[in-house]
Amino acid sequence: MRRALCETLNYFCNEPRDLVLLTGDLGFGTFEEFKLANPNRYINVGIMEQSLVNIAAGISSQGYLPVVYSIASFLTSRSYEQIKLNCGYNDLQMILIGAGGGLTYEKSGATHHSNEDFALMGTIPGMQLFCPSTPSQIKSIFGLILNNRTSAYIRIGKYGEPEFPNHSKVNKDTGLTEIRGTSASSKLIVSFGKSWNIFDLELSGYFLENSCDHININNLNGDSIEKLSEIITNYGTIFILEEHFEFGGLYEKLRKVHQNRESRIIRIGPSFNYQKLQVIDHKNGKSLGFGVKTIKELVESPN
């Protein structure tokens, strides 16, 4: 996904505004091509996330479009006030890239997890919220962002994320992708961003056996959430899969829309706890703190 980010920055580097890439001393080896092509517009400020955003704001005021890159947990938590001040209050546009979002850095511990980034960024008026599900989505997301004048937050993963299966039906405007649809199922899985890929694990078998449909969404923006809300009314049980706490993410948004309906909306995601181990072990297909047993029980239970 980071390679796709670099390709996207190279593609948009002069249109519609000149991009300036700022990093908080992260992205080793990721931005070499951009740096070579635009040496004056690549700035490593050092490890200073608060000032990273303040400096970007000053650069934005001079007509450039800053792209601010750091690890998601540091960028959104440590710089929250600066983002509120500069993007929210002073109305200075920038694109914030939170790398290694959710539980990407699962083994690094809670300091590196960002299960609250969308909750925080969602409090900034006008902030566009994106979580690309595959590397190829980054370019189309940038295209959408650049059509607006407000700031955007993009949570990305790291390297090696797969593309969707070939049969998937992608809608670039809404960011919704139908990964599996039977039209006959009463159960739907809604995955947020790259978390759709968790279905490569042991869970996929259970969902397949129980004929769950599967749709993915790559943003939390108004029109897309509205469209998704319409879709889920056709199902009796909806599983929300997201690497985020239960407030401020996809689950909470859909719960609000459907609070008076009979559908069961069940969240599958990290527990609200910084001390408990939260791991998705891709190699061995196991997860901790992600409620696997509960999922199995819920999927097998009647509506």
Place this chain on the structure above:
Amino acid sequence: MVTEKDCFNIKKLIIDSATLGGEGHLSTALSEVEIIATLCQRHGVELNRDFESTLFILSKGHGALGLYATFLYFNLLRGDLPNEYNRVESKFKNHPNPHLIPQVIYGSGSLGNGIGFAAGIAKARKICKRVQDVYCLVGDGECNEGSVWEIAQFAVANNLDNLTVIVDNNNLQCVDRHSVLTGNLNLKVAFESFGWHATEINGNSLHEINTTLSLFKKIKNKPKVIIAKTISGFGTKTMLDDVVWHYKTPTIEERDQAVKELENHYL
């Protein structure tokens, strides 16, 4: 050059506005006037005309009243400050709002951020080769914030000689003295240790401010900082160097007394 009479008029406007508006951060508003007035006089209406002009960023947002009064006096702003300051419906809030007053450029109030914004402007101007300078006024209390020292590193690393920071070193914070809270931190030595060109001056001396700003134009390849040793409430006796005036609003009697003291000092 700015005159003593100019300072009297601006400071009287500040005290009148704080008295009628019921709020003021008077100590800091009175200590910073000579600095802002000198910048206004040197750059005239080109100061903060738009984002491309020579810019002055008030990082210490609680000094808004001093900014308004000085900008009004030099015709960079218009308004009836005594009757509008700190009113609900007014543009003159007690921290500057760029959506209400475009000439303030940056909505500050949360300390330690305006200096980073100013450094970002200076860096962008290096990229696009725009020659206008950036000035940023920070408080000495604001220098408690770690983000100030982040920028102390960044500005040197990027050779931001188009950035001049002025520290209003009045040695008073909200409830205590800067020297007490920092263990007598020497701000000049601190900035120099990061690689800045630093000069310490009498920050209430119009001559010293003006001379230093002229000298700074010749300093290249490093950011510059003036440690302006000011006295809060300068020009009065009633409000002189007393921490209580960070919050206190003058009564009519205290206002009259302070204005008399200003007259005796300046006229």
